[in-house]
Amino acid sequence: MLIVTALGGNALLRRGQPMTADNQRENVRIAAAALAPVARVHDLVVGHGNGPQVGLLALQGAAYREVETYPLDVLGAQTEGMIGYMIEQELGNLLPFERPFATLLTMVEVDANDPAFHNPTKFIGPVYDKAEADRLAEAKGWVVKADGDKWRRVVASPEPKRIFELRPIKWLLEKHTIVIAAGGGGIPAAYSPHAERKLEGIECVIDKDLATELLARELGADLYVMLTDADAVYVDWGKPTQRAIRRASVDSLKGMPFAAGSMGPKVQAACRFAAATGKAAAIGALADLAKVIEGTAGTTIVAGSGDIVYG
Template sequence: MSKIMIALGGNALGNSPKEQLELLKEAAKPIVDLIEQGHDVVIAHGNGPQVGMINMALELASKENPSIPSVPMTECIAMSQGYIGYHLQNAIREELLNRQINKNVVSLVTQVIVDKNDPAFENPTKPIGIFYSEKEAKQMQENGIPMVEDSGRGYRQVIASPTPLKIVEADSVRALMNQGYVVVTVGGGGIPVMEEGDAITGVKAVIDKDSASEKIADELDMDYLFILTAVEKVAINFGKPNQQELDVITVDEANAWIEEGQFPPGSMLPKVQSAIRFVQSKKGRKAVISSLEKAKDAIIGKTGTTIVTNNQQ
């Protein structure tokens, strides 16, 4: 059987805790299908909308009441790891029990080391939080908050997204997986930290969860990387009359479309780049990008976009 890394997109998890609970109950079914088949599964999840809302709510509370302290972004990421992981592990646990499968599920608060000199800190590109109108975005930009238009869906705040160098808890994830646990890890891309001697300190940033998923998938020697997002397939000319959805693409084709600027930074671009890195990291590896709703079909090759090396086509 195979070892499979599944990365769930934060935008596919709903806009409220209640909606998230319902969506994750459905997401748990194709995940448990894989577990039932005997595959080892490790799960990551996004947190773009959720961490943005947590951060904004705490900032507004702090401004409204000076006795309430401002909370750094790293702590907001940790909070999002906790509550999304809580919902996800319980949804998977319930589905496992419904099928009389005796497996434990655990969410691990995960830190990811980044380089303090990463150029991403000078060029924020990662959208977080809710969507705003153009008028609202302009007002926020006037207040010093960087904003970007996100794939025709509205405007969102952007933050630095440095490259993940090392997963601090990778050995712990490996040990749990070897003991038969289903592990939820690198939630929201992990908490970005820097090493300073023996100490680890947080840094204001959001690591792309697909990049972190690829990194830990490589460290754990996984066979497949499934990136599940809000769309069924990767497309070129997205949102235009000549939009074309892609089924199976090679690394060379993907790189050519990246050069053309076909994939927006902060949304589809890091997904495609992570898929490329994964399939090139070891012979025989495959990556699939598809939607949460179509996960079951994507897992068995009926839909989604599969990225392969040039000699796998």
């Protein structure tokens, strides 16, 4: 069975945690321990978030004023290599030496005219209190929005249209390679309006759940799993009436509100995959991965109609 997973940013760096290499390494080690049992019996593709890492590199670049800060597409490529390296090493430490790994820098096409460029929603970088966020927004020309009880920088998050490295990913999977791809939603690229078939990087961050859903769909994955710090999708999250959804159909979730900056894209990606393929998608906690695959933990979303089953 081919399983495509998307590791949430919190699987690599917990909210509010200092963004040190040691902290990221330890969190990747925990993620590898959950992924290894799955990789022993299934073909596996691993996507991951990179919002905190891209934000950190942007801040570090801004501190060096001799040159302009590198654009987000270049920072995305840097983080794909860094995080992929850590995942490869830690997962490889737990699996037989003969099992091959590959991290692919993955370019993903977006439309330069996507309306998302007029309404930035994708969180990147560390959290701030309101006063510090406002100061940075004024000084750096950022757009900032509330993220829970804190504030963070937001950037445009256009729809992914095409994954350029799809063919080499398929070739690697034929050899049962564990592939780390579309990290952080991939490296955003768009065709120039001024030259035929000239591909250029573009300043944005693609949602990793939507990008890995596209990858899962194009690869013909048997299951698409999004792993986060929440144990399931909840109705009325944060209220006394909150309830965990154990299983739901695409139709039953239509019109239900989920947070745009967190669970919303995950539910959207899961529904998109299930509706397009007729196969299941799941959302759950990294620690529960085996049970999420079995359908006994997390939230499983299937095609068609049917009532919501609550946990």
